[in-house]
Amino acid sequence: MKSQKGTASRRAFVAGLAGAGALGLAGSLRQALAAPVGGTAELGLAELPDGALAEQYLYALPGKLPLIKKTYRPPNFETPVEYFRTPITPNKAFFVRYHLAGIPQVKAGDWSLAVSGDAAERDLKFSLAQLKRDFKPAQVTAVNQCSGNRRGLFEPHVPGVEWGVGAMGNAVWRGVRLKDVIAKAGVKAGAIEVVLDGADHAPLDKTPDFVKSLPLEVAMRDETLIAFEMNGEPLPHWNGFPARLVVPGWTGTYWVKQLMSVKIVTQPEKNFWMSTAYRLPRGKFATPTFKSQLYAPNEPITAIVVNSLITSLKSGQQVARGKPIKVKGIAWDGGSGIDRVEISGDLGASWQRAALGRDLGRYSFREFSLDLPGRDSGALVVMARATNSAGETQVSELIHNPAGYHHNVIQRLYVEVV
Amino acid sequence: MRSFAAAVVLVSATTCAFAQESKVVLKEGPGRDKAMQCIACHSVDYIQMNSRFLDKTGWTASINKMINVFGAPIPKEDVETIAGYLAQHYGKSGQK
Numbered sequence: 155m156k157s158q159k160g161t162a163s164r165r166a167f168v169a170g171l172a173g174a175g176a177l178g179l180a181g182s183l184r185q186a187l188a189a190p191v192g193g194t195a196e197l198g199l200a201e202l203p204d205g206a207l208a209e210q211y212l213y214a215l216p217g218k219l220p221l222i223k224k225t226y227r228p229p230n231f232e233t234p235v236e237y238f239r240t241p242i243t244p245n246k247a248f249f250v251r252y253h254l255a256g257i258p259q260v261k262a263g264d265w266s267l268a269v270s271g272d273a274a275e276r277d278l279k280f281s282l283a284q285l286k287r288d289f290k291p292a293q294v295t296a297v298n299q300c301s302g303n304r305r306g307l308f309e310p311h312v313p314g315v316e317w318g319v320g321a322m323g324n325a326v327w328r329g330v331r332l333k334d335v336i337a338k339a340g341v342k343a344g345a346i347e348v349v350l351d352g353a354d355h356a357p358l359d360k361t362p363d364f365v366k367s368l369p370l371e372v373a374m375r376d377e378t379l380i381a382f383e384m385n386g387e388p389l390p391h392w393n394g395f396p397a398r399l400v401v402p403g404w405t406g407t408y409w410v411k412q413l414m415s416v417k418i419v420t421q422p423e424k425n426f427w428m429s430t431a432y433r434l435p436r437g438k439f440a441t442p443t444f445k446s447q448l449y450a451p452n453e454p455i456t457a458i459v460v461n462s463l464i465t466s467l468k469s470g471q472q473v474a475r476g477k478p479i480k481v482k483g484i485a486w487d488g489g490s491g492i493d494r495v496e497i498s499g500d501l502g503a504s505w506q507r508a509a510l511g512r513d514l515g516r517y518s519f520r521e522f523s524l525d526l527p528g529r530d531s532g533a534l535v536v537m538a539r540a541t542n543s544a545g546e547t548q549v550s551e552l553i554h555n556p557a558g559y560h561h562n563v564i565q566r567l568y569v570e571v572v
Numbered sequence: 573m574r575s576f577a578a579a580v581v582l583v584s585a586t587t588c589a590f591a592q593e594s595k596v597v598l599k600e601g602p603g604r605d606k607a608m609q610c611i612a613c614h615s616v617d618y619i620q621m622n623s624r625f626l627d628k629t630g631w632t633a634s635i636n637k638m639i640n641v642f643g644a645p646i647p648k649e650d651v652e653t654i655a656g657y658l659a660q661h662y663g664k665s666g667q668k
Binding site for chain 2: 203204205206208209210213223224225226227228255310311313314315316356357358359360361362426430
C-alpha cells in the first residue's frame with residue numbers, strides 16, 4: 155500500500171535524524187512533506203503507528219471545528235497543531251477525551267453537585283445557580299494536557315489512544331474554588347483524599363465507572379476550581395458542560411468533566427482508574443508523589459512534565475537562503491513556570507535563548523520565538539528545549555513506561571535551505 | 573454516574589457523532605464477526621489505531637483486559653478466534 159510505503163520512508167527519515175550524518179535525504183524529505191493528517195514525523199518527532207495514521211482524519215463533532223479523529227466512540231479527538239500558534243486554545247478546537255461512551259447531554263437547570271464522604275461534616279447539594287451565587291468567583295489560565303499526550307510517538311509503541319501532540323490545550327477557566335465548596339461541608343480529622351465523579355458512564359454495568367481522587371492538599375489549593383466557563387463562554391458539551399474540575403499543573407485525568415459528586419474521604423480511592431490505570435513505574439520521573447496512593451509497586455501520574463512545541467516550522471520544509479529562520483512555539487510545565495526556551499540550529503551543539511512571550515501565569519502556555527540567522531544552501535536540524543523554574547528540562551531520549559505517559563522528547567526538525 | 577445518566581434523556585449529541593462510526597470497517601476474514609462484539613462498548617477504530625504493533629499475545633492481553641477489567645461479555649471460547657483475527661489483520665507481522 156502506498157501510504158505504508160510512505161510511512162516506512164518517514165520512519166527511516168526520522169530514524170536518520172537521530173544522527174548528524176543524515177542531512178541529505180531528499181527523497182525522504184518529499185515523503186515528510188506529503189505527511190498525513192496529524193502525522194508527527196513532520197514535527198520532528200517519532201511517527202504514529204501506521205494503523206493510527208491510516209484511520210485518522212479531520213472530523214467536526216457538533217459544536218466543534220474539524221479536529222483529528224482518533225476514535226468515534228467514546229469520542230477522542232485531537233487538536234491540530236495550527237491552533238497552538240496562539241497561547242490560548244479556542245474552545246471549538248479544544249481536544250476531546252473520554253473513556254466511557256455514555257455521555258449525557260446535561261441541562262444546566264437539571265445539574266447538581268453533591269458533596270459528601272466519611273470525612274465530610276455534613277452532606278450538601280448545590281444547583282449551578284447556588285454555586286455561582288454562594289461562592290466567590292475564581293479564575294486561572296491553565297494547560298489541560300492528557301497524561302497520554304504523544305503516546306503514539308512511543309517506540310516501541312504501547313497500546314492506548316495513539317495521541318500525537320494535540321491532546322492538550324490552554325484556556326482561561328472560571329468558576330469557584332473547590333476548597334470553598336469543601337469548607338462549606340466541613341472537613342473531619344483523618345481526611346486524606348477528595349473523590350470526584352462525573353456524569354459519564356459505561357454502556358455496561360460491569361465496567362468500572364470513571365472516578366478519580368486527588369490528595370486533600372491538591373483539592374484545597376487556591377487554583378483548583380470547579381469551572382463553569384472556558385475562555386469567557388460556558389464549557390462546551392464535549393469539555394464537560396456545565397461544570398468540570400480544573401486542576402492546574404496536574405494531568406487531564408484529574409480534570410473530571412460534568413462533575414456530579416465530591417466526596418471527602420479517609421481512605422485511598424482504589425477503583426481501577428486509580429489503582430491500575432494512570433500509573434507510572436516509581437522513581438522514573440521527578441514529579442510530585444501522591445502519598446496516599448503508594449500501596450502498589452507503581453504510583454499515580456501527577457504533575458505535567460516540562461515540554462515545548464515548535465509551531466512555525468515543519469520537518470522537511472524548505473526556507474529561503476539568507477533569510478532568518480523563524481522559530482516560534484509554546485512551552486509549558488506543571489506549574490513551576492517556564493524559565494527559558496533555548497533553540498539549536500546545529501543538532502544541539504550550541505543553544506541560543508529564545509524571547510519569551512507575555513506571562514499568562516505559571517500554569518499557562520508560554521510563547522517563545524527566535525530568528526535563527528539566515529544561512530547558505532544546505533540543511534539544518536532545529537530543536538527547542540524548555541527548562542522550568544525548578545531547573546527541569548526536556549529529555550533527548552524517551553523515558554519509556556508501559557502506559558505511554560510524560561513524553562517530552564526534544565523535537566528535531568529537519569529544514570532545508572534553498 | 574449511572575443514576576443521573578438514567579434520569580436524563582439520552583437522546584444526546586453523542587448519537588449523531590457516533591453514527592459516523594459505521595464508516596469504520598474492519599477487514600474481511602475469519603473471526604471478523606466475533607471481533608464485532610467489541611462494538612458493544614466502543615467503535616472499532618480502536619483496533620486500527622492500535623495497529624500494527626501488537627502480536628497475538630499482545631492482542632490476547634488486550635481482549636482479556638476488556639473481559640476481566642471492563643466486563644466485556646465475550647465468551648472465553650471466542651478469545652482465541654478474535655486474537656487470531658486481530659493478529660492476522662492488525663498485528664505486528666500480519667497481512668498488510
